[in-house]
Amino acid sequence: xxxxxxxxxxxxKGTGLNQLYPDKPKILVGMATCGRAAGAQRVYDLLxxxxxxxxxxxxxxxxxxxxxxxxxxxxxxxxxxxxxxxYGEVTPEIAGALWEELAAGRIPEKQxxxxxxxxxxxxxxxxxxxxxxxxxxxxxxxxxxEDLDFFKLQRHIAMRNCGFIDPDNLLHYIARGGYFPLYxxxxxxxxxxxxxxxxxxxxxxxxxxxxxxxxxxxxxxxAQGWPKYVxxxxxxxxxxxxxxxxxxxxxxxxxxxxxLIGAYAIGSSEGYIYxxxxxxxxxxxxxRAILSARExxxxxENIFGTGFNFDIKLNLGGGAFVCGESTALMASIEGKxxxxxxxYVHTVDKGLWNRPSNLNNVETWANVPVIIGKxxxxxxxxxxxxxxxxxxxxxxxQVKNVGLVEVPMGVSIKDxxxxxxxxxxxxxxxKAIQIGGPSGGCxxxxxxxxxxxxxxxxxxxxxMGSGGMIVMDNSTCMVDVAKFFLDFLIDESCGKCIPCRLGxxxxxxxxxxxxxxxxxxxxxxxxxxxxxxxxxGSLCALGGSAPNPVLTTLRYFREEYEAHILQxxxxxxxxxxxxxxxxxxxxxxxxxxxxxxxPQDAITGDKKKPHSxxxxxxxxxxxxxxxxxxxxxxVA
Amino acid sequence: MITxxxxxxxxxxxxxxxxLEVARWNGxxxxxxxxxxxxxxYGACRLCVVEVNDGKRSRVVISCMYPIRPGIQVQTxxxxxxxxxxxxxxxxxxxxxESPKIQELAKTFGVTPxxxxxxxxDFACHLCGLCVRACQEVVGVxxxxxxxxxxxxxxxxxxxxASKECLGCGTCTYICPTGAMDQVFxxxxx
Amino acid sequence: xxxxxxxxxxxxxxYPPSSEHLISALQDVQAKFKYLPPEAMTAVCDHLGVPLSRxxxxxxxxxxxxxxxxxxxxxxxxxxxxxxxxxxxxVYEKFRRELEITGQxxxxxxxxxxxxxxxxxxxxxxxxxxxVDEEIHGNLSQRKAGHLLRTYRTR
Ligand SMILES: Cc1cc2nc3c(=O)[nH]c(=O)nc-3n(C[C@H](O)[C@H](O)[C@H](O)COP(=O)(O)O)c2cc1C
Ligand code: SF4
Ligand code: SF4
Ligand code: SF4
Ligand code: FES
Ligand code: FES
Ligand code: FES
Numbered sequence: 001x002x003x004x005x006x007x008x009x010x011x012x013k014g015t016g017l018n019q020l021y022p023d024k025p026k027i028l029v030g031m032a033t034c035g036r037a038a039g040a041q042r043v044y045d046l047l048x049x050x051x052x053x054x055x056x057x058x059x060x061x062x063x064x065x066x067x068x069x070x071x072x073x074x075x076x077x078x079x080x081x082x083x084x085x086x087y088g089e090v091t092p093e094i095a096g097a098l099w100e101e102l103a104a105g106r107i108p109e110k111q112x113x114x115x116x117x118x119x120x121x122x123x124x125x126x127x128x129x130x131x132x133x134x135x136x137x138x139x140x141x142x143x144x145x146e147d148l149d150f151f152k153l154q155r156h157i158a159m160r161n162c163g164f165i166d167p168d169n170l171l172h173y174i175a176r177g178g179y180f181p182l183y184x185x186x187x188x189x190x191x192x193x194x195x196x197x198x199x200x201x202x203x204x205x206x207x208x209x210x211x212x213x214x215x216x217x218x219x220x221x222x223a224q225g226w227p228k229y230v231x232x233x234x235x236x237x238x239x240x241x242x243x244x245x246x247x248x249x250x251x252x253x254x255x256x257x258x259x260l261i262g263a264y265a266i267g268s269s270e271g272y273i274y275x276x277x278x279x280x281x282x283x284x285x286x287x288r289a290i291l292s293a294r295e296x297x298x299x300x301e302n303i304f305g306t307g308f309n310f311d312i313k314l315n316l317g318g319g320a321f322v323c324g325e326s327t328a329l330m331a332s333i334e335g336k337x338x339x340x341x342x343x344y345v346h347t348v349d350k351g352l353w354n355r356p357s358n359l360n361n362v363e364t365w366a367n368v369p370v371i372i373g374k375x376x377x378x379x380x381x382x383x384x385x386x387x388x389x390x391x392x393x394x395x396x397x398q399v400k401n402v403g404l405v406e407v408p409m410g411v412s413i414k415d416x417x418x419x420x421x422x423x424x425x426x427x428x429x430x431k432a433i434q435i436g437g438p439s440g441g442c443x444x445x446x447x448x449x450x451x452x453x454x455x456x457x458x459x460x461x462x463x464m465g466s467g468g469m470i471v472m473d474n475s476t477c478m479v480d481v482a483k484f485f486l487d488f489l490i491d492e493s494c495g496k497c498i499p500c501r502l503g504x505x506x507x508x509x510x511x512x513x514x515x516x517x518x519x520x521x522x523x524x525x526x527x528x529x530x531x532x533x534x535x536x537g538s539l540c541a542l543g544g545s546a547p548n549p550v551l552t553t554l555r556y557f558r559e560e561y562e563a564h565i566l567q568x569x570x571x572x573x574x575x576x577x578x579x580x581x582x583x584x585x586x587x588x589x590x591x592x593x594x595x596x597x598x599p600q601d602a603i604t605g606d607k608k609k610p611h612s613x614x615x616x617x618x619x620x621x622x623x624x625x626x627x628x629x630x631x632x633x634x635v636a
Numbered sequence: 637m638i639t640x641x642x643x644x645x646x647x648x649x650x651x652x653x654x655x656l657e658v659a660r661w662n663g664x665x666x667x668x669x670x671x672x673x674x675x676x677x678y679g680a681c682r683l684c685v686v687e688v689n690d691g692k693r694s695r696v697v698i699s700c701m702y703p704i705r706p707g708i709q710v711q712t713x714x715x716x717x718x719x720x721x722x723x724x725x726x727x728x729x730x731x732x733x734e735s736p737k738i739q740e741l742a743k744t745f746g747v748t749p750x751x752x753x754x755x756x757x758d759f760a761c762h763l764c765g766l767c768v769r770a771c772q773e774v775v776g777v778x779x780x781x782x783x784x785x786x787x788x789x790x791x792x793x794x795x796x797x798a799s800k801e802c803l804g805c806g807t808c809t810y811i812c813p814t815g816a817m818d819q820v821f822x823x824x825x826x
Numbered sequence: 827x828x829x830x831x832x833x834x835x836x837x838x839x840x841y842p843p844s845s846e847h848l849i850s851a852l853q854d855v856q857a858k859f860k861y862l863p864p865e866a867m868t869a870v871c872d873h874l875g876v877p878l879s880r881x882x883x884x885x886x887x888x889x890x891x892x893x894x895x896x897x898x899x900x901x902x903x904x905x906x907x908x909x910x911x912x913x914x915x916x917v918y919e920k921f922r923r924e925l926e927i928t929g930q931x932x933x934x935x936x937x938x939x940x941x942x943x944x945x946x947x948x949x950x951x952x953x954x955x956x957x958v959d960e961e962i963h964g965n966l967s968q969r970k971a972g973h974l975l976r977t978y979r980t981r
Binding site: 320322337339341342344345490491492493494495496497498499501502503505506509529530532533534536537538539 | 679680681682683685696697698701702703716719720722723724727728730731752762763782784785786787788789
């Protein structure tokens, strides 16, 4: 279907709406990567097959991630005139039983997580109610999404379509108001107006640095040189973060539309999306989206008959974190190793192929259509003074509700962890939250009232980063965490400049001494001066921010370092050199479970009698600790 | 002409010049390792750092690539600069305690080997890339390249093997400041 | 799989001779043969008109490329932050012991398994996580890791 006029767009929207909310029942299966990992593919296949075999008069469809990752696989039932019902933990084993009920037109109560009374349709002029009148029975008692602690504070703007549409269906995207902002842009706005709106809206880059997006666009528009390139950074290398992947897998057209609007504002006709090859589903989803947009005439020449041309190429990254850095990313698109270069001349002036280039992150792009569609004033209302809008975080680690959450800027760490995340599991204690990935920092409980926005995090020594939030409890050792991030960065450093290549290695060597109970307090000062040298001396921000995890743990958890150095103790019982495993004879009942697991045959004893562990053989793998059901294996 | 200051002294240079060029023109010493007048700058060793204040903020930059701008104030010996430089020399010295060039630098800046010093490496390569650039820009072939990344980054030829394209001209060994190229050269020229 | 002229031709015909396509073309070769055979790498460089040294630099820089043949099953264990704080390192060590891999990563002598580390598979809710070939296995423990390998060994 060609979409070249407003009539076409309206028609597409009508068709799309009929597909989104048909006059028959519909079953949705969450099929982003994490859903698939939990078995969603099998669930989908089963439901789909049943529907076909039984000639069911309804639709079984896939959709993206709504964020409830801890309840995967997710299945939704949308019956005409009924609220949308979300079922959690629908494993392939129980999907059959669920099908029996749904196919018979019944809404079973089991496994219900929440209901949705309306689709708020951010971009489409107001909510669409699913039913009229009052609910009866258990449905009335089922919590609404907005009643759940997990959702109360959330506001889905970038994720607006995730979990609602089939990401491969362009018409679904249009049905919820997509590509209308592009139409408005191309037909009623000048490039300068677009830039002003984005600037005034206060949108800041979601890829880490928080640079004002409108300002970047304006510089690139002004830059001399042709052609100009518009790039999307979908390299997402931060270990423990997957917002960008989920956006792509759930709503690829939002990114394409954002780039189209940006390209118009900047004056570019060529775009690239640089996406990790390790994200096969995201790659496929983007490929399909680009194809369908091209077929519809929304990418290519003379878009909406306005004479504006723009097309997008897909480029696959090859497993190098540093390629998320702008100049390395551009080198990689050019077919070179991803080595950064000095940016004394900015990439907006000389970027890809030495031409003016504007790079933004996936989430940044996904926000753009909403800003145009709803206006800068609407957008400015959300968030804090210096950080407007929302931010998606992947809330992971030692927290009950693991998932993707999109919250207005300014929500406190405490609310995020305790309310949205439901706190840490089983009577453990919250210790710190790691924000901003390898370039970020660990923030302790004393500071958990901190509002999450670009500037307060910066002041606390962390950064917003791309949005990874890893909750740590008292079983996490901060010296070990610092080591973990250094290991990652040493592995991912391109190795070009000396402060990063050799400086990080030295920092790692000093930390290694700490975690073995060696070193002295003077080394802590040494560490700080080396950290400053690495920050100041490194070529790119990988090295430039690499000391952050070390510096923040030193700042907030100095006693823990001192315990290692002065008392040869690892309070969290993690650092292998400083811990011992023992068996408590009072608790051990001789079940022998550990004996089978111990790779060293270090555990001996008679059946049903307390066992003993030979510490001289023990390699501290922790296998016995893991299997003992009676808590008889102790580590200290 | 662009006017600015280095260590408080007013200096001038042409548009497009780097701080290093102007400094040298004015007899101000800045140590370098990966810079060579005949080759494109690469900006890897970071030894040539200076602190630049542009009126808004103060940054540590590399003088061999930073283009001069009117009114900037450049410091070549500020505490931040000295700290970066000291650490780079320390790290290099510990990697290759026997290398004459590095020993010379260490002596000038008063750096002595630390407990992390490596034993038995005389001529460690510091990946300054002079050989790679010379091979490409001066000789006009592309035999040498950086292989791998991070700590395993090394100067190699494809498949670490002798190269058909190598002319055996020895330019790379001549330009190498550490002597590390000698070994690679033997392998590459076949 | 042997490196046939035909298989290479099928890959190269998608790419006009320009250095821009080096990484994509090598990725196709990697996908096809599960590693980069030297003759294939040379052919790609010749076709695109880039010096072999550039091909070598790229092939050794990016982690997706391997220069040696890989095992039948690809075992990728996540050592991302979420998995790390939930004990992924002990699980990884279990895999290493079981597979008798001496280095950090590697391939078993019988070419049955290749073990490698990855950082975040995007399933942090199921941490610690490993991916064997296409399939993701979550909530791993050392014991489960042992089971997992046994099931693949007997497949
Ligand atoms: C080592 C390193 C890795 C990075 N990785 C990413 C990434 O994976 N995704 C991303 O969007 N930005 C990443 N960035 C930031 C980008 O360089 C760039 O600032 C960003 O894409 C700009 O887009 P924004 O203004 O929309 O945030 C990284 C930066 C560095 C230094
Ligand atoms: S800071 Fe690290 S990653 Fe960046 S250029 Fe230097 S060596 Fe490469
Ligand atoms: S698993 Fe626990 S209870 Fe069983 S033998 Fe080992 S230490 Fe004793
Ligand atoms: S071999 Fe010599 S010239 Fe080449 S990078 Fe190493 S130190 Fe520099
Ligand atoms: S990926 Fe499905 S809810 Fe997160
Ligand atoms: S001389 Fe300037 S970075 Fe090496
Ligand atoms: S950190 Fe392991 S899946 Fe994300």
